[in-house]
Amino acid sequence: MIRLFTIPVCIGAMFSSFSLMAANWSTTEVHYQRGTLDVPIFAQNGVTDADTTVITLQHASGWDYGDNFFFVDYIDDDEEDGFNDTDFYAEVYLNFSLSKMTGNNVGFGPVRDIGLLMGGNFSGDAKVKKYLPGVRFSMDAPGFAFLNLDVTAYFDDSDGVTRGGAPTEDNSYMFDVNWDYPFTVGSQHFSITGHAEYIGSRDNEFGGKVSHWILAQPQFRWDIGHAIFDRKDTIYAGIEYQYWRNKLGDDSTDESAVQLLLVWRL
Template identity: 55%
Template sequence: MNLTARSLRGLSTVLLLLAAPAAAAGQAEFQLQLGKLVNPFTDTRHGTTIVTFQHAAQWSGGDHFMFFDYAADGGNDGFNEKDLYGEWYPSLSLGKIAGGRAGFGPIRDFALLGGVNYGSQAKVLKYTPGLRASWDIPGFAFLNTDFARIVDASSGVDNGGAPATDDGWMFDVNWLATWEMLGQTFTFTGHAEYIPAVTNEFGDEVRAWILAQPQLTVDVGRILGGEGGRLMSGIEYQYWRNKLGTDVSESVVQFLVVWRL
């Protein structure tokens, strides 16, 4: 399927994104991650630095979450070479639109999702329209389960990018929990996703993958006697089975620093 057709199939997602009002000021932060990540296409590992900016906020009809990663490693293999990658997910809450609880049982709300994924180095562009269930689980600030279509609008090999693929779907769980222990504040957050196999433009299989990225941090600012909720440090564990659809899997712990604005 050519790029124009894929772009038209993503039109509904674009309209949802454009319809989302400007979000109220929310939470913004920078993250620094240091670890030894694998290039799944060469099965080699390099020390990798990732700087992330992310922002989350609520608005009258829902919420939004976005992040941008800048990744650079010590290799010279065309992977993670000063690469910029970003995702944006606005939502329309059925509960907020209706003015009351829209869920049932442990599900407190349902939402319509929009989404855009973009990678500069691989020239990847994907739209992810879908549905979200928000769960009311004690101890969690939020716990969501998302089911979304993946509409590929990537440039493809002819335009110097990674191979375009068929459309697919994804299932994602994302969460945030904080607690006090030994006089300190800990945060456990992250997401885990499953994406089934698809076929690329050459007819080759892009394998199904599982990606989990949980983070565990402690409030360092509070430990040092400063303002709490600003500076956190800890680890991110990344497990990626069949990374980027290859037969190479990854299990790595990365050092993590979070600076909340």
């Protein structure tokens, strides 16, 4: 259990330090998701898919020179097969705005701002660690709360098979589009938020091919806190659609899944 919570605690402590420095705004959410997700061929033990629960702690905040984002997923499915069994996965991104740091507008055309981005991806059972230095292009998109294009490297620092994890991999790259689009229909408040990423192919430590993948996770949210309790931006219900071509680099697994989504904004 110590292993399960070590990285989330470190991430929380790091962002607490940023908040103490110069936090201008912050949003923290707890998500509950439930759906049937595919098991990649390399992880199958007689099971091809499983009903899966994902509980997520997600945080975003802004400070004088940029913004921060992280999430931690707790994942558990209904099968005891060694995959997604009380596991966790976490991502963290620190964005440093060039406009804010220099005091000048460094945007151009539809690009409102450019940021220097540092990211990290971490998983529990697989002992995977990835580092993602790169650049963020924040777009000037009418109607969007935000619309970003992130272009990063995808450096592997995983433990590898000899230390009980997944095979290490060559370095690669990532393109990620992330957004939030709020809208209203009559008196009801909705939003479409999420991201879509492309990660390039690479080889693992045994010379095997890890395929490129496309992962899209758009969420459709209805603000039921406003609709039922007249308390806006507190409780949401909806769905998350997960499309994952070549899931986890397995070119035989293309996932298309709809998950129930409940969100509590703290």
